[in-house]
Amino acid sequence: MTAQERVERAALSALKVFPLPSAVLFPHSIIPLHIFEPRYRAMVRDALAGDRVVALAQLEEGWEGSYDGRPPMVPLMCAGVIVWDEQVEDGRYNILLQGVTRIEMVSELATDKTYREVQAKVLTDLPYHGPEEERLRQAVFELAGRVPPNFAENLLPVSARATGGVLADVVAAAVIPEAERRQELLAELDVKRRLEAVLEDVGELIARLQPVRPSGPLN
Template sequence: MTSRLPLFPLGSVLFPGLVLPLTIFEERYRALARDLLALPEDAPRRFGVVAIRDGQEVAPTGPGIPDGGAAAGFGPDPARAFYEVGCVADTASLREKDDGGYELMATGTTRFRLLSVDATGPYLMGEVEFLEETAGPGAGPLGAEVERAFRTYQKQLAGARERTLSAAQELPDDPAVLSYLVAAATVVEVPVRQRLLEAADAASRLREELKLLRLETAVIGKLPSLPATELTRQPTSHN
């Protein structure tokens, strides 16, 4: 079964359970915000977040480019500009600012596979199929290993940043929730985050994270300090 969702492309990856703050100022996304606000109070105000593939932010223009695709800013076939798997964002709060923009707060809920993109309207619409969440074999023991590795990684990263960790963070027991939290909190590039989002199940994601955390911890441990750009790179969350 498929569904249609408004799309909000970002240069970052949204994971289920994670909060997404957005400052909206581009006209096409203002139109989306207005339509979300116009929905009945009891209606879900959902949209799909898809990560933009590297190098696809600027669309070609000129003869032969369909108006819809060019207007959307992602070329004649917008679907090619995005990764195939995204995440539904459920709007928690949305308000208009004095300058006509919007402040939006949403939470990631469900992963989806992007089947096609319609660029004929004021903003992109996607035909999507929702992806089932499964634990996978060995998710529980893997979760315990990842938690230990993640705490070691945090300590090593805090040392590289020349600061100390505050009180130990409580981590969720649910393997799927843990896998998404670790994926979001690990300092890695968008393609790596996307690979974690696309993992078939929680166990596969945790297994990948265990390798990643051990590698990143080893790399940080060999460096006297990390470049500021590496330590502060975070997903941008506004358009």
């Protein structure tokens, strides 16, 4: 069963959710997580024993006073699969969660589990090809001349291969650190507008950085 199929099956029945205000996962990207709260250690343990599917969610504004409970979650989130795990001291986990697809929460399930589960619908991008793709690739190439080489070497091949919404997502995942902005881009379901928004963000980043080595066509 593919990762997409596993997420779709979980979304129809009971999809485990990890609310984490400081992090936003994008499809086709990987995020490292350290799991230390008992309820989410239980979530990871159950996920590893089953389909390995977990969604990462943001919380609605005003969550700070009720984090230990079940504060409202932002309905638009990203579901992924745990592609690597290790259990460390005190039953904590280090995991790598790979984003698979956007989902939209339909309802939260009433459960006796300590962690949260939802039913959701899977949101898939419509195919899109337009001039925004090449503009974003060119902007990424220019950015590569202003960042450390190891960062550029990871980003350039990925952005060269990706198209449409995937291109916007992988670039956003790599260059945008702020959780609020990442959530805005995750919630942008129109691929053309998402590409334009990421291109604007990359352009602003380029404007703030000085070249660290010559850029231009490679010989």
